[in-house]
Amino acid sequence: MIEVAAVVIRNAAGQVLTVRKKSSTKYQLPGGKPEEGEALVDAALREVSEEVGLRLDADTLDKLGTFDAPAANEPGETVVGTIFTCTHTVTDNEPRAAAEIGEIAWVNPAAPDRELAHLLRDCVFPALA
Numbered sequence: 001m002i003e004v005a006a007v008v009i010r011n012a013a014g015q016v017l018t019v020r021k022k023s024s025t026k027y028q029l030p031g032g033k034p035e036e037g038e039a040l041v042d043a044a045l046r047e048v049s050e051e052v053g054l055r056l057d058a059d060t061l062d063k064l065g066t067f068d069a070p071a072a073n074e075p076g077e078t079v080v081g082t083i084f085t086c087t088h089t090v091t092d093n094e095p096r097a098a099a100e101i102g103e104i105a106w107v108n109p110a111a112p113d114r115e116l117a118h119l120l121r122d123c124v125f126p127a128l129a
Contacts, residue, residue: 001078002071004032005044005079008064008085011092015106016128017118019051022102026072028117029083030095032052036102040082042118052095052104060088064127072117081119083127 006029011016019032030051034043041058048054061084071077097104105114107124116125 001068001082002033002074003034003040004031004079004081005040005047006081006083007048007061007129008083009046009054009056009090009095010086011106012089013106014108016109016125017052017095018091018105018107019097019101020103020105021073021100023100024073024102024113026108026117028072028103028120029081030101031081041084044082044084047124048109050099051097051101053098054090054095056086056088060086062087064124067119067123067127069118069122072119078117081107081123084122084126 019030020027030048032047064083064085066082068080071079
């Protein structure tokens with residue numbers, strides 16, 4: 001089991017910010033694994049900052065839920081993701097790919113136009129609907 005924390009970030013059009021790691025073909029939410037002793041909300045905030053350069057405040061996050069699905073990049077593993085939604089709308093040009101992120105993309109959760117990680121496709125987007 002792989003524990004992660006991630007954030008649903010939307011633009012004014014309601015699209016969700018997704019990231020694709022350089023080593024992957026699948027898009028997922030910005031986020032990642034907590035460091036030892038790190039609270040999940042703090043891990044989510046740190047990972048968003050590292051991956052897309054957005055500095056969010058904890059008071060702009062609401063917990064959507066905790067979901068599990070097959071891991072996108074570790075075959076045979078299950079990812080358990082605690083997902084937060086950001087109440088702050090972001091402009092399209094604010095986030096930028098950094099660290100291990102190869103590309104960012106804004107995706108309409110009702111009509112995704114690219115290959116998504118299982119957690120995002122099967123759990124998070126349905127929960128947002």
